[in-house]
Amino acid sequence: ALKAGIVGLPNVGKSTLFNAITQAGAESANYPFCTIDPNVGVVEVPDERLDKLTELVQPNKTVPTAFEFVDIAGLVRGASKGEGLGNKFLAHIREVDAIVHVVRCFVDENVTHVDGKVNPVSDIQTINLELILADLESLEKRIERSRKNIKGGDKKYAQEVEVLERIKEALYEDKPARSVELTDDERLIVRDLHLLTLKPVLYAANVGEDEVATADENPYVQQVREFAVAENAEVVPISAKVEAEIAELEGEDKAMFLEELGLQESGLNRLIKAAYRLLGLYTYFTAGVQEVRAWTIRKGTKAPGAAGVIHTDFERGFIRAEVVAYADLLAAGSMNGAKERGQLRLEGKEYLVQDGDVMHFRFNV
Ligand code: GDP
Numbered sequence: 001a002l003k004a005g006i007v008g009l010p011n012v013g014k015s016t017l018f019n020a021i022t023q024a025g026a027e028s029a030n031y032p033f034c035t036i037d038p039n040v041g042v043v044e045v046p047d048e049r050l051d052k053l054t055e056l057v058q059p060n061k062t063v064p065t066a067f068e069f070v071d072i073a074g075l076v077r078g079a080s081k082g083e084g085l086g087n088k089f090l091a092h093i094r095e096v097d098a099i100v101h102v103v104r105c106f107v108d109e110n111v112t113h114v115d116g117k118v119n120p121v122s123d124i125q126t127i128n129l130e131l132i133l134a135d136l137e138s139l140e141k142r143i144e145r146s147r148k149n150i151k152g153g154d155k156k157y158a159q160e161v162e163v164l165e166r167i168k169e170a171l172y173e174d175k176p177a178r179s180v181e182l183t184d185d186e187r188l189i190v191r192d193l194h195l196l197t198l199k200p201v202l203y204a205a206n207v208g209e210d211e212v213a214t215a216d217e218n219p220y221v222q223q224v225r226e227f228a229v230a231e232n233a234e235v236v237p238i239s240a241k242v243e244a245e246i247a248e249l250e251g252e253d254k255a256m257f258l259e260e261l262g263l264q265e266s267g268l269n270r271l272i273k274a275a276y277r278l279l280g281l282y283t284y285f286t287a288g289v290q291e292v293r294a295w296t297i298r299k300g301t302k303a304p305g306a307a308g309v310i311h312t313d314f315e316r317g318f319i320r321a322e323v324v325a326y327a328d329l330l331a332a333g334s335m336n337g338a339k340e341r342g343q344l345r346l347e348g349k350e351y352l353v354q355d356g357d358v359m360h361f362r363f364n365v
Pocket residue numbers: 008009010011012013014015016017073106107108111206207208209239240241242
């Protein structure tokens with residue numbers, strides 16, 4: 001499953017947010033493939049389309065698609081030099097697909113700030129510096145090795161060194177690797193370095209509990225936004241403390257509490273959706289009377305790969321898929337309706353699955 005790692009300096013609200021995530025928790029019986037680990041929280045991805053499909057099909061059961069958040073506590077100044085539990089935490093970050101960087105935008109004298117005052121941009125830079133230093137180390141090792149290979153007469157490493165040097169230069173200017181424009185070929189070259197600063201990032205700006213409805217007026221949030229624009233990163237204002245309270249409520253109570261707060265939806269939902277977008281993920285649906293369900297794939301997945309998300313046997317024995325676009329199905333009102341309108345297609349192995357496809361797979365067992 002795809003994972004986003006939660007990072008940030010101590011005392012910014014990571015555990016509070018992570019607790020809200022596990023509290024809101026997905027029904028684990030539905031997700032036997034997910035990691036069982038106290039530092040991993042499984043969340044369901046909210047999707048209006050799934051609700052509409054449920055109304056249409058009236059299945060026995062509806063299952064949203066899920067997504068994992070990993071709590072990567074313990075990242076402190078000096079981590080890249082082995083401070084705190086340093087390198088161990090950096091290794092955890094290497095394994096995630098995206099980073100949710102929690103920054104403190106709330107003021108509370110009772111909560112100590114590691115640097116003595118609230119300054120989210122400086123906090124971001126502190127963490128980024130550790131990630132940059134760790135990446136520099138990986139880059140330098142690789143550049144040295146590639147140079148040796150060139151000396152040994154292997155010219156194909158010349159391009160590699162050029163790309164790595166370009167990224168190194170950016171890092172020296174305090175810019176993350178993701179700010180460097182790379183071609184697909186160049187991406188392949190650097191892929192196995194698992195650079196930390198190449199991973200997509202979103203900033204979760206943790207505001208005080210009395211500011212949730214007006215978070216954008218918070219000057220700290222504005223500073224984070226300005227910083228993020230330059231980095232091409234997204235910002236989600238959230239109050240970890242309020243999220244922890246919301247996560248304890250359900251149904252009507254939850255709706256009422258959100259209304260009282262002046263919110264359309266929980267910050268957690270916004271965070272999940274933003275992380276999903278950040279990872280470039282698509283959702284496709286299966287819609288039978290037994291179960292209506294959403295599944296996650298990466299953009300660019302072909303039909304057999306999408307089938308494989310359900311079960312490896314579906315991928316191995318894939319014959320073809322019956323596909324109807326969500327909007328067409330909804331407009332037609334039923335599968336049969338869509339069929340009569342000629343909107344139910346048969347697609348083969350090369351079909352690139354689209355976001356919102358409703359699919360039925362045919363396969364050999
Ligand atoms: P972590 O070290 O980043 O995991 O931070 P914690 O989640 O443990 O939070 C540190 C302290 O800040 C705890 O006492 C939290 O209750 C408090 N805290 C977190 N979010 C907020 C907030 O929005 N407002 C206030 N006043 N306190 C918060």
